[in-house]
Amino acid sequence: MSISINSRIKSIEISGIRQFSNQLIDFPEAINLTIGQPDFPTPEAVKLAAIEAIRNDQTSYTHNAGLLELRAEIASFFQDKYGLNYDHKTEVIVTNGASEGLDSLFRAILEEGDEVILPAPAYPGYQPIIELCGGKVIYLDTSDTGFQPDPQRLEGLITDRTKAVLMNFPSNPTGITMESEQLEKVAAVLEKHELFIVTDEIYSENSYGEKHSTFARFESLRNRTFLVHGLSKSHSMTGWRIGFVLGPEMYMKHVLKVHQYNAICAAVPSQFAALEAMKNQRYLPAEMNKEYLQRRDFVYGRLTGMGIDVILPNGAFYIFPSIEKFGISSFEFATRLLKEGGVAAVPGSAFTIYGEGFVRISYAYSMAVLEEGMDRLEKFIDTLN
Ligand SMILES: Cc1ncc(COP(=O)(O)O)c(C=O)c1O
Structure with a gap:
């Protein structure tokens, strides 16, 4: 009997989020907006x-x-x-x-x-x-x-x-x-x-x-x-x-x-x-939500201000703007945004083919990080227009 790995696991790839965030190591100065976890400490x-x-x-x-x-x-x-x-x-x-x-x-x-x-x-x-x-x-x-x-x-x-x-x-x-x-x-x-x-x-x-x-x-x-x-x-x-x-x-x-x-x-x-x-601590999330809400409104306002199509999200801490109008794949957009713009966001294609044409931005970050991230994104987008 030959030794081999289970064929089902062989065909599974590492997550697109990880594939993308692994590149971040080479860009230590980048503003990272990829992470899907709260930035607050555990109570x-x-x-x-x-x-x-x-x-x-x-x-x-x-x-x-x-x-x-x-x-x-x-x-x-x-x-x-x-x-x-x-x-x-x-x-x-x-x-x-x-x-x-x-x-x-x-x-x-x-x-x-x-x-x-x-x-x-x-x-x-x-x-x-x-x-x-x-x-x-x-x-x-x-x-x-x-x-x-x-x-x-x-x-x-x-x-x-x-x-x-x-x-x-x-x-x-x-x-x-x-x-x-x-x-x-x-x-x-x-x-x-x-x-x-x-x-x-x-x-x-x-x-x-x-x-x-x-x-x-x-x-x-x-x-x-x-x-x-x-x-x-x-x-x-x-x-x-x-x-x-x-x-x-x-x-x-x-x-x-x-x-x-x-x-x-x-x-x-x-x-x-x-x-x-x-x-x-049942009602503790409501406290964090006050902060998330402020951040969401800020990021949404900046994105719409840049002329980007985006639906106002009402939950989690992600926003999923369309990048379709720039005419490049979400992977290329995210890679160039990282290399040329100094901002990391997850390409929509990491969330199945139905996410193509979008990028995921996490706003589980401080306002200072989000402000810098949005400034850099705006500059990068100007180079595409
Ligand atoms: C939708 C969704 N379900 C489940 C999980 C995994 O959660 P857990 O940390 O409890 O394993 C995540 C983590 O990002 C998630 O986004």
């Missing part, structure tokens, strides 16, 4: 909760699904904020970030050849996970519908091979949120078809317009909807690796088996930190 009380847990020797395995008190606080958080009802004993699993939650979930539900419909431009973390399970991603183009999933177009993609529809609003990379009415139209389509709904709402707490509307609220879909979430974005905790999956008991017991064998449990000091975040 002090959250850090102290982890330190105290370590001091008290709370460092051994927990229940596979996570500390019971933490799961109770997670269920209470979603009840309190969004009126959702989950039984913390059987319907909540604490994972090592939303990433592991998505992986455990898809491994539990997908079989070879199953299709998963995904609105695109999309976060590049989904496709590899789905393909490693033998699934196939079917993209729902939103690039010409204001980055909102069009219900008719969605329905047209559903076949008897469709196992799940995966939604991500507020969206990475577009920052677009789905308003209640639009959610209802999409839900009406999903009600007609036997399939799972996976809703990654990791940016729900970073919403700037109407209060976030969750896809998990439809009673008619409740017994086949999974809500994926976590603390990376809401509480500036990317490195702590805490995510959650919430869903119906009859399926969650199978997701738990995958999680049990690939992780045993989420890192325990991080679970204690998460307990503090969920119990006592």
